[in-house]
Amino acid sequence: MLFRSWQESVERSWPDVVVLPDHVGVDHLVVTRHALVRQVLADPGTFRPDNALDAMTPIPVAALRVLAGHGFRLPATLANNGGPSHPAIRGIVADALHPRRVAEQRPWLTAVVRERVGRLGAALDAGQPVDLYADLAADLPLLVLARLVDLPAAPAEVVKEFTRAALELFWAPVDPVRQRVLADVVGRFHAVLREFAGTGAGLVGQLRAAGHPPEVVVGALFFLLVAGQETTSQFLTLLLHRLTGAPEVLAGLGAGTVDVDDVVEEGLRLEPPIVTWRRVAARDTELAGTAVPEGTSVVLWLARAGRDPEVVAEPERFSPGQRGSRRHLAFGAGAHRCVGAQLSRMEAAVVVAETAPLLSDVTVLRAPWCPDNLSFRMPDAFVVARSGPSRSEQKILVSEQF
Numbered sequence: 001m002l003f004r005s006w007q008e009s010v011e012r013s014w015p016d017v018v019v020l021p022d023h024v025g026v027d028h029l030v031v032t033r034h035a036l037v038r039q040v041l042a043d044p045g046t047f048r049p050d051n052a053l054d055a056m057t058p059i060p061v062a063a064l065r066v067l068a069g070h071g072f073r074l075p076a077t078l079a080n081n082g083g084p085s086h087p088a089i090r091g092i093v094a095d096a097l098h099p100r101r102v103a104e105q106r107p108w109l110t111a112v113v114r115e116r117v118g119r120l121g122a123a124l125d126a127g128q129p130v131d132l133y134a135d136l137a138a139d140l141p142l143l144v145l146a147r148l149v150d151l152p153a154a155p156a157e158v159v160k161e162f163t164r165a166a167l168e169l170f171w172a173p174v175d176p177v178r179q180r181v182l183a184d185v186v187g188r189f190h191a192v193l194r195e196f197a198g199t200g201a202g203l204v205g206q207l208r209a210a211g212h213p214p215e216v217v218v219g220a221l222f223f224l225l226v227a228g229q230e231t232t233s234q235f236l237t238l239l240l241h242r243l244t245g246a247p248e249v250l251a252g253l254g255a256g257t258v259d260v261d262d263v264v265e266e267g268l269r270l271e272p273p274i275v276t277w278r279r280v281a282a283r284d285t286e287l288a289g290t291a292v293p294e295g296t297s298v299v300l301w302l303a304r305a306g307r308d309p310e311v312v313a314e315p316e317r318f319s320p321g322q323r324g325s326r327r328h329l330a331f332g333a334g335a336h337r338c339v340g341a342q343l344s345r346m347e348a349a350v351v352v353a354e355t356a357p358l359l360s361d362v363t364v365l366r367a368p369w370c371p372d373n374l375s376f377r378m379p380d381a382f383v384v385a386r387s388g389p390s391r392s393e394q395k396i397l398v399s400e401q402f
């Protein structure tokens with residue numbers, strides 16, 4: 001269950017907290033209820049974020065050597081930083097992602113998405129299948145991030161290869177051969193980031209100017225690249241897929257009776273790209289009557305918290321605007337709550353508004369498939385085709401009638 005938690009039926013009842021061993025025999029305390037997940041997130045003194053980026057599969061010496069060979073280091077900077085430097089680093093990142101700066105990107109993004117959707121619509125009309133992950137969602141968040149934060153000049157495919165390798169290396173069950181391959185991909189790009197962090201402008205320049213040491217600047221950039229675009233492209237793919245199965249929502253969007261922002265929130269509740277997030281117990285404590293010894297890995301089941309009948313009227317229904325819809329914990333909570341929440345919401349709202357008309361007339365040829373992972377969904381593709389006859393076929397049918 002730990003590595004495919006999104007497949008768990010909501011019908012199955014779970015205890016409020018449950019100890020589950022992982023693939024290497026390490027126990028994790030899984031927290032399943034909304035109120036308890038919030039309680040943990042609100043108490044960083046007892047439940048520290050230090051283990052947020054720890055590898056779920058211990059990295060063997062051979063792969064560690066590969067990482068070391070590239071000069072790879074990952075000090076605590078953002079998500080895994082429970083120390084005193086966190087607020088200052090977070091403050092600089094939050095300024096770069098300020099809602100005003102995010103709003104300024106909206107017209108540009110709308111034009112890009114509209115152009116892409118136009119092209120995809122033409123391909124569908126011509127009877128061709130299209131992949132809404134590869135052809136629409138995969139690189140959009142990276143393009144937006146690059147306009148907000150100076151990034152190394154690397155092709156999008158190279159960045160995506162690196163970020164997906166990082167998600168697999170740190171959060172997936174992997175074998176030693178694969179770990180070496182992933183370590184090489186991650187290590188090589190880390191070296192690129194290191195060089196850029198030493199000279200780049202924008203966010204990295206500000207972190208340097210504030211006196212943060214080079215490895216901290218690299219660490220912040222590393223996490224931002226992973227968290228700041230991979231998550232959103234995963235979310236866009238899953239949300240578009242969800243929408244193809246919700247004709248009444250698509251009709252409501254078209255008629256203006258369903259609000260785009262409500263669709264995005266309900267999507268975050270039902271299809272969060274980060275399904276779980278970790279904390280570690282800083283001292284012996286208890287949770288819901290269960291003893292939690294110091295050092296316990298606590299897995300917060302964010303996706304399940306969004307379906308808690310205590311907070312949402314109809315947990316399994318995709319019903320934008322329903323009571324409790326916005327109370328999901330997809331972005332975490334407290335001192336480490338996602339600083340990119342506003343950005344990803346804006347991106348999703350633009351994509352939903354622009355793509356909805358296209359989705360009402362498609363059939364799914366290949367639903368997104370997600371590999372085993374503790375925290376990230378990582379859909380691989382989402383292929384659709386026109387439901388009825390394509391426009392070119394319609395023309396032939398019409399001309400045959402006359």
Ligand code: HEM
Nearest residue numbers: 078079227228231232235331332333336337338339340344
């Ligand atoms: C739908 C998209 C996204 C989801 C679901 C998401 C979710 C999360 C979650 C669950 C956390 C951990 C929160 C906690 O520990 O309480 C987090 C942290 C973070 N996210 Fe996001 N995220 C998304 C998009 C983004 C974007 C677009 C950016 C930036 C461009 C971003 C940057 C960050 C950063 C920097 C942190 C660490 C914050 C800190 O430790 O102070 N995220 N995100």
